[in-house]
Every structure is written in C-alpha cells, then in structure tokens.
Amino acid sequence: LLPKTKKTFVADIAAKHGQRLRRFLAVRLRNTADTADLAQEVFLRLLRVERFEQIRSPEAYLLTVASHVIHQHSLTNVSMPVTSDDFDALLDELVATDSDPVAQVHLERRLEALDRALARLPPRTRAVFVLQRRDGCTLDEISAQLGISRGAVKKHLAKAVAQCSRQIHETPQESL
Amino acid sequence: MNVHIREAAAQWLVEFRTEKPSVAVRRQFAAWLRTSPEHIKAYLNVRALWVLGHAEQRLPRQQFHHALVTGELHTYV
Numbered sequence: 005l006l007p008k009t010k011k012t013f014v015a016d017i018a019a020k021h022g023q024r025l026r027r028f029l030a031v032r033l034r035n036t037a038d039t040a041d042l043a044q045e046v047f048l049r050l051l052r053v054e055r056f057e058q059i060r061s062p063e064a065y066l067l068t069v070a071s072h073v074i075h076q077h078s079l080t081n082v083s084m085p086v087t088s089d090d091f092d093a094l095l096d097e098l099v100a101t102d103s104d105p106v107a108q109v110h111l112e113r114r115l116e117a118l119d120r121a122l123a124r125l126p127p128r129t130r131a132v133f134v135l136q137r138r139d140g141c142t143l144d145e146i147s148a149q150l151g152i153s154r155g156a157v158k159k160h161l162a163k164a165v166a167q168c169s170r171q172i173h174e175t176p177q178e179s180l
Numbered sequence: 181m182n183v184h185i186r187e188a189a190a191q192w193l194v195e196f197r198t199e200k201p202s203v204a205v206r207r208q209f210a211a212w213l214r215t216s217p218e219h220i221k222a223y224l225n226v227r228a229l230w231v232l233g234h235a236e237q238r239l240p241r242q243q244f245h246h247a248l249v250t251g252e253l254h255t256y257v
Binding site: 111114115118133134136137138143158161162163165166168169170172173174 | 181183186187189190191193194195198225226228229230232233234235
C-alpha cells in the first residue's frame with residue numbers, strides 16, 4: 005500500500021462515493037435541502053479520523069458516519085419525527101400534571117405579560133379564560149354565567165390559551 | 181411557530197383539562213404529539229400558559245370581582 009495523506013484519502017472517498025452519500029442522506033432527511041450541509045459534515049468528520057489507513061471499506065465507513073450525523077441532526081432539527089422510548093412517560097406527565105418548575109421563575113413578571121396578552125383578547129374570550137383559570141369556575145358555571153353553550157366556552161378557552169401563549173412565547177423579552 | 185399548531189395544542193389542552201377524554205382520544209393526542217417536536221413545543225407552551233393563568237389568582241382583581249357581584253359583567257364580556 006502506498007502511503008496516502010488523509011486529505012487524499014477523503015478526496016478519493018468523495019469522488020468515488022460522494023453521490024452514494026448524498027442519496028443516502030437525501031432519502032433519510034425530511035428536508036432534502038439539508039443534504040449538502042450534512043454531506044459536508046460527514047467529510048469533515050472523516051478528516052478528523054485518526055487511523056484512516058485501517059478503514060477497510062470506505063463506503064461502509066462513510067455511511068456509518070453519515071448515520072451518526074443524521075442521528076445528531078435529528079436531535080436538533082425540529083422537523084424530524086419523535087421516536088423516543090420515553091415518549092409515553094412524557095405523555096403521562098403532560099396530560100396528568102400541571103407541575104412546571106420553570107413557571108415559578110419570574111412569576112410576577114410573567115403575570116404582567118399575561119395581563120398584557122389578556123388585554124388584547126376579545127372581551128368575552130378574556131372573561132372565559134379568567135373565570136376558568138383564575139376563579140376556578142367549571143365549564144357549566146361559565147356557560148350559565150355568560151349565557152353561551154358549553155362548547156362555546158371551550159372554544160373561547162382554547163382561543164385565549166393559543167393567543168396569549170403566542171404573544172408571551174414569541175415575544176423574546178417575555179419568554180416563559 | 182405555526183398558528184394552526186398552536187391552536188391545535190390549545191384545543192388538546194382544553195380537552196384534557198376540562199373533560200375526561202377516552203382512550204381513543206388520548207391515542208389521537210399521542211399521534212398528534214409524535215408527529216413533530218413542534219407539536220410538543222406548542223403543547224408545552226400552552227400548558228405553561230395554562231399554569232400561569234391559574235397563578236393569576238394570586239393577584240387581586242377587585243374590579244373584576246366587583247363587576248361579577250354587581251352584575252356589571254357586561255363591561256368585561
């Protein structure tokens with residue numbers, strides 16, 4: 005075997021298997037626009053490999069590295085589907101409890117932000133939210149109080165939650 | 181974040197907080213959550229807002245209560 009520099013080694017792989025790599029990435033990424041970036045990341049990792057002379061099957065090695073890159077990408081990319089085994093535990097917690105340690109931070113400041121968000125809601129929607137959340141009224145009580153159907157109460161509630169959440173979470177200095 | 185995702189998250193939240201959803205509905209919710217981390221993020225956001233709304237009771241709103249008692253709620257609704 006002739007001694008090869010690492011750059012030559014990677015350049016050879018890129019020339020021989022570059023297209024295979026891009027296809028490999030493209031079919032596994034939801035957003036194919038990320039293909040070029042990830043292919044580059046794969047080659048950058050190859051350049052960091054210590055004992056490249058020992059790699060027997062460059063193609064298999066290339067695709068293994070590509071798999072790792074895709075996996076890490078999926079952890080940070082919001083458009084990838086969730087496949088965690090912990091999902092059911094998370095789900096249980098989401099639907100069962102209101103505990104939210106983060107919510108205790110800067111409570112007063114966030115309540116002020118909520119007040120501002122509430123002030124921008126249509127009056128009836130605001131009233132439904134306040135009656136339910138702050139005053140603990142049931143759907144039936146609110147329905148009777150405001151003379152609207154139970155279903156309408158739920159619609160107002162969801163609307164209030166969505167709009168206030170949007171305003172508070174999408175305003176950087178007021179983020180929860 | 182997409183407005184529709186946030187609205188869907190809010191509707192799921194209200195359903196789970198005000199009703200007792202069936203196993204089937206719960207599965208639908210799980211499927212919706214699994215679709216995208218954006219859905220999970222939206223749900224966590226509306227959930228935090230929901231909790232915050234409950235914490236509002238710590239602040240006195242005498243004006244609002246006065247309106248409730250005197251039947252002048254129309255000024256709010």
